[in-house]
Amino acid sequence: MKKIILLTAFMLGNFALTVAQNSVSGSITDDSGEPLVGVNIVEKGTTNGTTTDFDGNYQISVMDNATLVFSYIGYDTMEEIVSGKSVINVTLSGGMMLDEVQLVGSRSPKRTSTDTAVPVDVIDIAEVSTQTGRVEVNELLQYAAPSFNANKQSGSDGADHIDPATLRGLGPDQTLVLINGKRRHQSSLINIFGTRGRGNTGTDLNAIPSSSIKRIEILRDGAAAQYGSDAIAGVINIVLKNQTDKVSGFINYGAYNTNAKGDFPSGTPNTDGNRLDTEKDGNAIGSDKSFDGGSLKAGVNFGAAIGNDGGFVNVTTEYISKNKTLRPGFDFRRGFGEAAIDGFNLMLNASVPLSDNSELYAFGGRNYRDTDAYAFTRNGGNRVIPSIYPNGFTPRITSNIIDNSFSAGFRTELDNGWKLDISNTYGKNNFHYFIKGTLNASLEDVSPTDFDAGGHSLTQNTVNLDFSKYYEDVLEGMNLAFGAEYRTENFIIFAGEEGSWGTYDVNGLLITDPANQTQPIDPDSGDPRPGGSQGFPGYSPKNEVDRSRSNLSLYADGEFDLTETFLLSAAARFENFSDFGSTLNGKLAARLKASDNVNIRGSVSTGFRAPSLAQKYYNLQFTNFVGGAALESLLSPNNSPVTASFGIDQLTEEKALNAGLGFTATFGDFTATVDGYYIKVDDRIVLTGNFDAPQIPNVEAAQFFVNGVDTKTTGLDIVLAWKKSFDDNRLSATFTGNINDMKIDKVNNGSLDEQTFFGERDKGFLLASAPKSKFTLNMNYSRDKFDAGLAFTHFSKVELLDYQMYESATDYASFEDQINQATDTYDARLVTDLVFGYQLCDGLKLNVGANNLFNVYPDQQDDWVEGGGYWDSVQMGFGGAYYYAKIGFTF
Numbered sequence: 068m069k070k071i072i073l074l075t076a077f078m079l080g081n082f083a084l085t086v087a088q089n090s091v092s093g094s095i096t097d098d099s100g101e102p103l104v105g106v107n108i109v110e111k112g113t114t115n116g117t118t119t120d121f122d123g124n125y126q127i128s129v130m131d132n133a134t135l136v137f138s139y140i141g142y143d144t145m146e147e148i149v150s151g152k153s154v155i156n157v158t159l160s161g162g163m164m165l166d167e168v169q170l171v172g173s174r175s176p177k178r179t180s181t182d183t184a185v186p187v188d189v190i191d192i193a194e195v196s197t198q199t200g201r202v203e204v205n206e207l208l209q210y211a212a213p214s215f216n217a218n219k220q221s222g223s224d225g226a227d228h229i230d231p232a233t234l235r236g237l238g239p240d241q242t243l244v245l246i247n248g249k250r251r252h253q254s255s256l257i258n259i260f261g262t263r264g265r266g267n268t269g270t271d272l273n274a275i276p277s278s279s280i281k282r283i284e285i286l287r288d289g290a291a292a293q294y295g296s297d298a299i300a301g302v303i304n305i306v307l308k309n310q311t312d313k314v315s316g317f318i319n320y321g322a323y324n325t326n327a328k329g330d331f332p333s334g335t336p337n338t339d340g341n342r343l344d345t346e347k348d349g350n351a352i353g354s355d356k357s358f359d360g361g362s363l364k365a366g367v368n369f370g371a372a373i374g375n376d377g378g379f380v381n382v383t384t385e386y387i388s389k390n391k392t393l394r395p396g397f398d399f400r401r402g403f404g405e406a407a408i409d410g411f412n413l414m415l416n417a418s419v420p421l422s423d424n425s426e427l428y429a430f431g432g433r434n435y436r437d438t439d440a441y442a443f444t445r446n447g448g449n450r451v452i453p454s455i456y457p458n459g460f461t462p463r464i465t466s467n468i469i470d471n472s473f474s475a476g477f478r479t480e481l482d483n484g485w486k487l488d489i490s491n492t493y494g495k496n497n498f499h500y501f502i503k504g505t506l507n508a509s510l511e512d513v514s515p516t517d518f519d520a521g522g523h524s525l526t527q528n529t530v531n532l533d534f535s536k537y538y539e540d541v542l543e544g545m546n547l548a549f550g551a552e553y554r555t556e557n558f559i560i561f562a563g564e565e566g567s568w569g570t571y572d573v574n575g576l577l578i579t580d581p582a583n584q585t586q587p588i589d590p591d592s593g594d595p596r597p598g599g600s601q602g603f604p605g606y607s608p609k610n611e612v613d614r615s616r617s618n619l620s621l622y623a624d625g626e627f628d629l630t631e632t633f634l635l636s637a638a639a640r641f642e643n644f645s646d647f648g649s650t651l652n653g654k655l656a657a658r659l660k661a662s663d664n665v666n667i668r669g670s671v672s673t674g675f676r677a678p679s680l681a682q683k684y685y686n687l688q689f690t691n692f693v694g695g696a697a698l699e700s701l702l703s704p705n706n707s708p709v710t711a712s713f714g715i716d717q718l719t720e721e722k723a724l725n726a727g728l729g730f731t732a733t734f735g736d737f738t739a740t741v742d743g744y745y746i747k748v749d750d751r752i753v754l755t756g757n758f759d760a761p762q763i764p765n766v767e768a769a770q771f772f773v774n775g776v777d778t779k780t781t782g783l784d785i786v787l788a789w790k791k792s793f794d795d796n797r798l799s800a801t802f803t804g805n806i807n808d809m810k811i812d813k814v815n816n817g818s819l820d821e822q823t824f825f826g827e828r829d830k831g832f833l834l835a836s837a838p839k840s841k842f843t844l845n846m847n848y849s850r851d852k853f854d855a856g857l858a859f860t861h862f863s864k865v866e867l868l869d870y871q872m873y874e875s876a877t878d879y880a881s882f883e884d885q886i887n888q889a890t891d892t893y894d895a896r897l898v899t900d901l902v903f904g905y906q907l908c909d910g911l912k913l914n915v916g917a918n919n920l921f922n923v924y925p926d927q928q929d930d931w932v933e934g935g936g937y938w939d940s941v942q943m944g945f946g947g948a949y950y951y952a953k954i955g956f957t958f
Contacts, residue, residue: 214807256271279381290654292654310381320951350459401461437465491530509578526559551621570599639652667730668727686707701760748779778809778810853904856904911954
């Protein structure tokens with residue numbers, strides 16, 4: 068059969084040579100009139116073909132009697148007979164699946180996601196968000212992208228308010244985030260206490276309103292040589308909506324089932340009869356509830372044309388109000404659960420054409436969030452003042468998070484065909500702590516119950532100058548690009564009010580002379596009353612930081628279609644940082660068209676990630692006064708004498724080697740991508756354990772950021788997609804999977820004790836950020852006004868080491884026995900999501916559904932767990948079933 072096909076193709080090709088040539092051009096749009104970029108146009112029966120450019124235009128020379136095939140994965144394929152026509156305009160119907168145009172990973176306008184030399188996921192956020200009740204971008208990606216993982220935290224201070232997210236199991240700060248191809252600033256928060264990605268910063272994806280997003284492109288490949296620092300694991304590019312003359316939006320409400328699965332002793336906090344009252348401070352008991360965590364989210368997106376030449380302005384607003392969830396915990400952690408959120412988002416995207424080849428563009432927004440999470444409970448002793456809280460109290464760590472960003476630029480095509488793009492992007496994240504339902508015990512009866520605890524901010528400004536040109540007539544096509552980037556960053560820690568960090572004497576005066584001032588004593592225990600706001604001590608003037616740095620980078624890359632079947636791309640990037648020096652990285656990638664339906668692709672690259680300013684300068688300084696002597700516990704900044712005294716070097720860049728090999732296949736309505744990867748990272752920046760520091764005056768313990776470990780990660784990403792329409796029925800199925808294996812090659816502890824420097828428990832947290840596997844199957848059906856979606860997500864087993872690792876080794880038969888008893892094992896789980904939708908009328912649709920339909924929970928653990936509940940923060944979460952209803956509207 069294969070020989071017959073080849074012979075037929077050969078005969079048709081020779082016959083076509085006898086027919087006259089004809090030049091055909093035109094434009095291709097979707098149902099809404101938007102141009103489609105990267106549509107494949109092939110002369111039927113031959114390998115002659117082209118793709119549309121950024122404006123949806125194409126031109127091709129074909130035989131006069133040819134038939135043109137217009138194909139775009141996720142859209143209905145069309146055929147048009149040329150029959151002497153010189154202009155053929157086409158409108159494709161359907162939606163988007165894998166083969167959407169993408170900007171990330173390739174600077175060529177001739178690439179689609181199954182046509183690149185590296186793996187790129189393209190996620191239609193409108194489609195994904197319609198099929199789920201999840202209300203944040205991190206949650207949407209968790210169930211849509213194969214190797215993306217994000218965890219809800221509890222009892223982790225700032226990380227309760229900004230979720231750490233990872234790609235391919237690497238750190239939250241090893242994935243670069245772009246918006247419309249421009250670098251997004253990171254959060255000022257650095258993850259420290261009881262959380263995944265501890266010692267890392269990251270980008271707050273939840274600060275971007277989901278209803279402003281047209282699509283998300285995820286480059287799952289090392290890209291530091293193309294895009295710079297933070298791109299070791301890959302790049303997430305968020306493309307904003309540009310639609311006009313339409314208003315769309317939604318209102319979504321849902322709540323969690325409080326019936327937690329487990330065998331809990333009678334009287335367990337947050338079970339029937341012993342549920343913390345979230346409306347009152349202290350440890351007041353509230354009424355029983357069947358549902359909690361009620362979440363209301365509403366969004367509106369609207370656009371308007373500017374002029375008649377394609378200009379537009381598109382604006383999105385979103386509001387979210389989510390209540391706390393509470394799940395079974397222990398007396399010392401009555402507030403175990405997810406944080407409450409009240410927030411408002413505004414995002415704008417605009418473009419104004421200046422001529423046929425030039426435009427001004429701008430985008431940006433503001434995100435405000437007021438968050439509220441519980442700290443650990445204070446039940447009695449020297450930290451509780453009975454006249455204020457007779458039954459003890461559970462402090463609340465609240466925050467105001469403000470994220471501002473704005474980017475503006477000019478884009479043009481010069482007379483010689485080179486495209487120029489010059490832009491400036493500014494972003495700032497401000498994280499301000501307010502501790503409520505608390506007290507400063509050293510102030511005793513006159514203590515306030517809420518404090519401004521200070522906070523931190525990160526400002527980033529980036530100037531880009533980019534040039535690119537596509538050469539149709541060189542080889543089978545060649546794209547060249549080069550450019551420069553200049554970036555400045557500023558990190559600030561600002562102090563809170565005095566009562567949030569200070570310790571006071573019996574006269575209510577701040578202790579500045581501990582030898583001559585008397586600290587209040589608890590009459591029952593005889594212990595001194597500690598200072599600072601309980602739950603989270605404020606930043607003091609000693610902690611204040613105001614540090615900046617600059618970075619200059621130069622890059623060049625090229626993509627060369629050496630033949631119709633073989634693509635080679637290369638990239639190089641030089642970067643110079645004002646605070647640690649220079650680095651040079653490169654990348655090679657290739658794609659071979661093994662057949663009309665199968666591509667084989669691979670890449671190898673070097674990469675780096677610069678230490679963040681927060682990692683270099685963040686510090687905490689807790690003060691305890693014992694017997695009139697001040698004893699300090701330090702998280703010491705990297706540039707301090709304390710850090711140097713331990714023989715710990717100044718932070719330098721993380722160094723990476725990435726390699727990938729995979730294939731893509733397209734057979735009619737079925738598309739597959741399978742990509743293996745290898746990532747070696749040396750000198751990963753981590754947070755050490757606590758070292759005894761008797762040699763440092765007035766310091767009990769010290770902790771540091773260090774280039775502490777070397778890791779190797781191997782894995783496999785799988786994306787299989789199928790879409791079919793027959794009669795009035797439409798079916799689709801997408802399977803995404805990730806298999807991941809991270810190993811810690813080396814701990815760079817030098818002469819320091821390894822178990823203190825980065826012990827087994829720290830290793831467990833690092834490895835848990837790289838789960839062994841995640842598999843998701845999404846199935847959708849629609850007919851007329853009705854549609855339904857069913858999804859299954861399988862999370863792999865996770866093992867963590869609990870607080871027993873801090874117990875004396877003499878309590879165990881051996882060190883191996885201690886590790887065994889400290890290991891918390893969370894077996895694999897399958898989570899099921901179900902949604903039904905109905906088009907009530909034109910422009911109005913109702914969805915009802917359930918996430919985690921069967922109320923599946925992780926395996927129950929004991930009271931040694933990090934967060935103080937019966938579960939650690941693992942990938943599947945600990946919230947249980949979530950039921951929701953959603954109204955979507957368009958007019």
